[in-house]
Amino acid sequence: MALNICALNICAGRLPGERTGSLVIAALVGLALLVAAPIGASAQQSAPQEGVQLGEDVFSDVQKEAIGEVIRDYLIANPQLMLEVMDALDAYESIAEREQQRVIINANRDALERDGVSYVAGNPEGSITVIEFFDYRCPYCKQTADDMQKLIETTDDVRLVLKELPILGPDSTVASQAAIAAVPQGKYLPFHFALLRSEGKLDREKVMEIAEDVGLDVDRLARDMESARVEAIIDNNRALAREVGVRGTPAFIIGDELVPGAAPLEALEARIEAVRDAS
Incomplete structure (x- = not known):
């Protein structure tokens, strides 16, 4: 399959x-x-047995x-x-x-779960961490957006660590830069889901249009997108993905297991439950 x-x-x-x-x-x-x-x-x-030597x-x-x-x-x-x-x-x-x-x-547990820069959705103090590597232009990441929103809304012990991993070209990178730059404005999560639910071309113009729709200061966003901090976060995410064996998006890490691809919510919940039982 x-x-x-x-x-x-x-x-x-x-x-x-x-x-x-x-x-x-x-x-x-x-x-x-x-x-x-x-x-x-x-x-x-x-x-003669005495004449046979090992090798x-x-x-x-x-x-x-x-x-x-x-x-x-x-x-x-x-x-x-x-x-x-x-x-x-x-x-x-x-x-x-x-x-x-x-x-x-x-x-790489600390870099995956608590790098201090990745946005944490759900319960930041939750006992179970789910890490998602994603690309805003990846159709399968878009497919899982509703499941991820449902997961963080229906569980009280899950912290969802969101790691931008733009792999589908320059437009993917622009979308990731904008999302990371939105964190200081306190609008990351609505912007995140709006980007994932967008249809058609997701170029810079469309990204900025979505940003304005969710209430972001687009002038500030444009400046922050070009910062060395944003570039470093994306570079670090790419290096970390390579290190832990992520070969595409979406990819989830739950406990000590990598779950590649658009796994159904039921499969992710089963893995989360297994981690609960083991703790």
């Missing part, structure tokens, strides 16, 4: 398939040794060729084995990646 997420091309390192491919090769080597064991055992039994090649060229033929014939006769190996390796890799991601999230 496709994930409702706007892709973010900031991830470094190998593609998932490259690592899986390497693991498949390792699995085949293991299979080779398993199938070859009886042959190897015969070779060792026929050879020596105990198989002759003829035996190696025979082993290769056995494995080739076995795989041809049982092609489904490769699918089973791939599935098992994918599952193993997913578990390992999730665990590594938990470690990284916990290592």
